[in-house]
Amino acid sequence: MINIENAVKRFPGGQEALKGLTMSVARGEMVFVTGHSGAGKSTLLRLIALIERPTSGQVIVDGQNLARVSRRRIPAYRRQIGMVFQDHKLLYDRPVFDNVALPLVIAGFGHREAARKVRAALDQVGLLHKERQLPETLSTGEQQRVGIARAIVTRPKLLIADEPTGNLDPDLSLEVMRIFRRFNEVGVTLLIASHDIALIDQLGCRRIALENGALVLDADEEGGDDGFDAATPDEPWRD
Amino acid sequence: MARLGAQEAAPARRSGPVSIWLARHAGTLVGSLGRLARQPLASGLTVLVIAVTLALPAALHLVIKNARSLSAGWQSALDFSLYLAPETSLADAERLRDLIAQRADVAGVQLIDKDAALAEFREGSGFGAALDYLSENPLPHTLVIRPVPGSSEASVSLLHEELANLPETDLLQVDTEWVQRFLAILDIVQRAIGIGGILLGAAIIVIIGNTIRLDIENRRDEIEVTKLIGASNAFVRRPFLYTGFWYGFLGGGLALALVAYGLYALRVPVARLSGLYGNRFEMLSLGLAESAVIVGVGVLLGLVGSWLAAARHMRRIEPR
Numbered sequence: 254m255i256n257i258e259n260a261v262k263r264f265p266g267g268q269e270a271l272k273g274l275t276m277s278v279a280r281g282e283m284v285f286v287t288g289h290s291g292a293g294k295s296t297l298l299r300l301i302a303l304i305e306r307p308t309s310g311q312v313i314v315d316g317q318n319l320a321r322v323s324r325r326r327i328p329a330y331r332r333q334i335g336m337v338f339q340d341h342k343l344l345y346d347r348p349v350f351d352n353v354a355l356p357l358v359i360a361g362f363g364h365r366e367a368a369r370k371v372r373a374a375l376d377q378v379g380l381l382h383k384e385r386q387l388p389e390t391l392s393t394g395e396q397q398r399v400g401i402a403r404a405i406v407t408r409p410k411l412l413i414a415d416e417p418t419g420n421l422d423p424d425l426s427l428e429v430m431r432i433f434r435r436f437n438e439v440g441v442t443l444l445i446a447s448h449d450i451a452l453i454d455q456l457g458c459r460r461i462a463l464e465n466g467a468l469v470l471d472a473d474e475e476g477g478d479d480g481f482d483a484a485t486p487d488e489p490w491r492d
Numbered sequence: 493m494a495r496l497g498a499q500e501a502a503p504a505r506r507s508g509p510v511s512i513w514l515a516r517h518a519g520t521l522v523g524s525l526g527r528l529a530r531q532p533l534a535s536g537l538t539v540l541v542i543a544v545t546l547a548l549p550a551a552l553h554l555v556i557k558n559a560r561s562l563s564a565g566w567q568s569a570l571d572f573s574l575y576l577a578p579e580t581s582l583a584d585a586e587r588l589r590d591l592i593a594q595r596a597d598v599a600g601v602q603l604i605d606k607d608a609a610l611a612e613f614r615e616g617s618g619f620g621a622a623l624d625y626l627s628e629n630p631l632p633h634t635l636v637i638r639p640v641p642g643s644s645e646a647s648v649s650l651l652h653e654e655l656a657n658l659p660e661t662d663l664l665q666v667d668t669e670w671v672q673r674f675l676a677i678l679d680i681v682q683r684a685i686g687i688g689g690i691l692l693g694a695a696i697i698v699i700i701g702n703t704i705r706l707d708i709e710n711r712r713d714e715i716e717v718t719k720l721i722g723a724s725n726a727f728v729r730r731p732f733l734y735t736g737f738w739y740g741f742l743g744g745g746l747a748l749a750l751v752a753y754g755l756y757a758l759r760v761p762v763a764r765l766s767g768l769y770g771n772r773f774e775m776l777s778l779g780l781a782e783s784a785v786i787v788g789v790g791v792l793l794g795l796v797g798s799w800l801a802a803a804r805h806m807r808r809i810e811p812r
Contacts, residue, residue: 404721
């Protein structure tokens with residue numbers, strides 16, 4: 254799904270955020286990217302979202318070489334990806350329903366079909382009963398779930414998330430991860446940047462660690478200690 | 493394109509693309525109006541400025557139009573007056589009238605006999621009492637002669653010459669020259685209004701462009717987020733274009749109302765003027781076509797202003 258080859262990102266001034274990163278994520282995988290702030294996690298996600306372009310190297314997403322996606326076609330490309338942000342990036346002047354419907358409005362869906370999809374997405378994050386509320390009236394955890402509903406409402410095959418639990422307490426973080434895990438189970442590929450190693454270890458997903466813009470660890474922890482395969486009582490996110 | 497999420501986008505386009513497209517635009521149109529309505533004071537002031545700016549040339553145009561219509565009566569006055577010698581009798585005057593009326597280059601002759609003229613003067617001038625002191629009527633019989641319409645200047649001056657040389661003629665008075673001058677002045681004023689109108693149009697574009705620019709600046713986060721989740725420049729631009737449309741449309745409508753109110757406020761002095769002209773003068777208001785042009789110009793300037801602002805600032809706002 255994602256193939257990155259020798260990606261270098263050098264900012265004006267000479268600072269290098271990525272120093273020849275090579276990695277790949279297979280279709281249907283759920284992968285975490287860890288590292289200190291400044292390690293290059295965000296830059297990696299920004300390359301995939303085409304917010305930035307690499308100084309050199311190649312980024313291929315779902316068979317598309319992003320170097321060949323022209324500026325004009327960036328919006329169409331972004332519509333194929335779900336994105337979740339640490340600060341939610343909701344529009345605070347309109348209710349939850351309208352926030353989640355925005356990608357569908359952009360994609361040109363008719364009203365009835367959009368409403369159906371919005372309700373399905375809100376149902377998946379457990380916020381169906383709050384569709385008429387303004388984001389400000391929701392808790393941080395709920396706002397993040399609205400952001401997730403917006404990211405998945407178009408049913409993208411790839412979802413990228415930048416520190417989605419960065420502002421959440423452990424319980425809420427777990428809940429968000431549980432939601433991600435459910436998407437993964439129905440085939441969505443996820444790439445999640447996070448520094449919460451304890452939580453990731455608990456989930457037992459593949460983890461890529463970056464340091465100073467280079468790969469330092471690629472640990473596939475899928476296997477015997479995968480907490481998701483066995484529903485045990487001490488894992489409250491499994492239900 | 494036929495990759496991620498393509499299976500979702502395709503059916504959306506199949507299920508009645510035109511009606512969905514229309515519904516989307518109608519939704520944005522109404523949404524923009526709603527957004528203006530939520531800030532009634534700020535939007536109202538902008539609309540008012542645009543309305544005043546549009547009403548100014550519209551009102552001047554109306555003044556010119558009325559002045560032209562008023563002077564149209566005078567211009568047909570290639571008419572000239574033949575004042576007959578004081579000793580000419582009414583019978584002689586009538587004979588002369590019939591004689592002149594037979595000429596091929598004369599379309600009509602009207603005889604104003606001196607008693608009727610005096611009566612009319614007494615009536616209209618307010619000198620009634622003073623006139624009673626006159627021992628005799630000082631006014632001569634007058635023939636008002638209208639040459640055949642479309643007569644050349646040469647044939648008209650020949651006519652003047654011949655009639656001026658009649659023994660009964662005391663004075664031949666042509667007083668259309670000032671009409672020509674007046675019309676020339678109107679032409680200049682009209683052109684000046686045209687030039688001023690262009691400047692005012694540019695002002696409206698700047699006003700709307702600046703208003704939209706501030707609007708874009710205020711909604712910067714929203715634009716960034718919308719672009720981040722895949723909105724094209726055209727998509728984020730659309731509500732601003734519609735806002736510009738509304739400013740122009742409402743400004744044009746209010747301009748019409750201002751002009752109409754101006755006419756209403758002028759109705760008393762106009763009625764008096766009309767009375768002086770024997771009720772032949774009726775004030776012209778803006779016609780349907782002219783009203784449509786004013787609103788249309790407002791809409792056009794609104795769209796141009798907002799498009800310029802949106803095209804310039806929208807590209808700069810990219811997600812970071």
